[in-house]
Amino acid sequence: MNTEKIISEENIIKEKESNLKKNYDPFLIEEKAEPLYKEKIDSGMSNLAILQETNVNLSRLQYLVNNLNTQVIRLRRDYVNDYHLSYDPACEDNKQFEDELVEFRDVKLPEYEDKIKDSYDKATHQFKDDFIFKLRGSIEDVEDQIENLNKALKESQFGRDLYKFTVKPSQVYRRYYDMLKDDLILESGDDESKFIEKYKDVMEDLFRQIVDVGEQGDKTSELMSNIEKFTDYRSYLDFDLIVYNIDSGEEQRLSKMIKKKSGGETQTPFYISVLASFAQLYHVHDEGELSNTTRLIIFDEAFSKMDRSRIKEAVKLLRKFNLQVILSAPSDKVADISELVDETLVTLHDKNSSCIRLYEKVEEK
Numbered sequence: 001m002n003t004e005k006i007i008s009e010e011n012i013i014k015e016k017e018s019n020l021k022k023n024y025d026p027f028l029i030e031e032k033a034e035p036l037y038k039e040k041i042d043s044g045m046s047n048l049a050i051l052q053e054t055n056v057n058l059s060r061l062q063y064l065v066n067n068l069n070t071q072v073i074r075l076r077r078d079y080v081n082d083y084h085l086s087y088d089p090a091c092e093d094n095k096q097f098e099d100e101l102v103e104f105r106d107v108k109l110p111e112y113e114d115k116i117k118d119s120y121d122k123a124t125h126q127f128k129d130d131f132i133f134k135l136r137g138s139i140e141d142v143e144d145q146i147e148n149l150n151k152a153l154k155e156s157q158f159g160r161d162l163y164k165f166t167v168k169p170s171q172v173y174r175r176y177y178d179m180l181k182d183d184l185i186l187e188s189g190d191d192e193s194k195f196i197e198k199y200k201d202v203m204e205d206l207f208r209q210i211v212d213v214g215e216q217g218d219k220t221s222e223l224m225s226n227i228e229k230f231t232d233y234r235s236y237l238d239f240d241l242i243v244y245n246i247d248s249g250e251e252q253r254l255s256k257m258i259k260k261k262s263g264g265e266t267q268t269p270f271y272i273s274v275l276a277s278f279a280q281l282y283h284v285h286d287e288g289e290l291s292n293t294t295r296l297i298i299f300d301e302a303f304s305k306m307d308r309s310r311i312k313e314a315v316k317l318l319r320k321f322n323l324q325v326i327l328s329a330p331s332d333k334v335a336d337i338s339e340l341v342d343e344t345l346v347t348l349h350d351k352n353s354s355c356i357r358l359y360e361k362v363e364e365k
Contacts (some may be wrong), residue, residue, distance in 0.1 A: 182195065
């Protein structure tokens with residue numbers, strides 16, 4: 001026993017210990033396996049029971065490993081097929097895939113991030129210099145036009161009423177209006193960064209409203225509606241017409257009273273607006289060569305909802321603006337209008353022909 005068997009068994013043990021150290025992680029043996037083995041021995045389990053339990057656990061673990069490995073290979077194969085790569089999906093290590101991950105993460109991704117940042121900065125500057133600048137210019141133009149319209153209306157009286165246009169920032173889109181009108185937008189170079197930093201969130205929100213396609217269907221329809229709305233300078237403004245009564249001193253806003261007034265009363269502001277606009281267009285209040293204009297206006301179905309007194313005031317206002325007007329009016333208005341204009345022509349027609357005659361009012365004897 002001492003010279004043969006014991007020595008043989010000791011050699012076998014040493015060989016197994018050597019294989020154990022060579023094939024397994026020393027940390028796993030010392031910190032995990034041996035304490036677990038001692039714990040099971042102390043609990044009364046035999047070596048045979050420990051071996052059987054370990055074999056069962058090993059079989060279960062190998063099944064899980066094989067299952068996971070199959071999933072990994074399938075994912076690798078899909079990746080290789082999608083991107084037309086020559087990698088081996090069944091390779092034992094993951095080196096090729098890990099190397100590609102490192103290249104994307106540490107090399108290409110930072111390059112893409114730099115390009116994205118550069119593109120975003122360029123888009124932001126372009127958005128500011130083109131889209132926002134044009135909106136600001138349009139708003140300033142219309143505010144100047146309103147001021148000129150009010151100059152044309154200042155001395156023009158309709159009956160006992162005076163009219164004045166107003167234009168104010170839209171309360172719904174006030175944050176956009178404030179950005180458009182901020183003088184920081186006029187800065188250039190490094191100074192424009194103040195504007196971009198101040199309105200970064202507002203610009204992103206406005207930009208998203210007109211470029212975020214989203215899903216198909218209703219989303220696309222909503223996008224087209226947003227584009228039409230947010231590229232129109234009028235969306236950022238609220239317009240109104242104030243009527244001031246000379247006798248009572250009261251002021252009324254057209255936006256408040258338009259649904260409460262009669263047809264003639266609501267038609268009057270329309271003519272006031274049109275006449276003031278043409279007076280501005282034809283430079284009737286300017287001097288010199290600039291005021292040498294045609295000053296022609298053509299109205300179809302003129303004064304259709306006005307009574308005689310309002311028609312009279314409208315024609316007086318036309319003359320006060322020094323405008324030349326051609327009116328096309330329904331026959332029931334001929335008697336009211338003919339006394340106020342220089343000449344009246346009547347169109348007569350039957351089934352097969354038509355003619356024009358000079359209208360003359362015959363006095364009854």
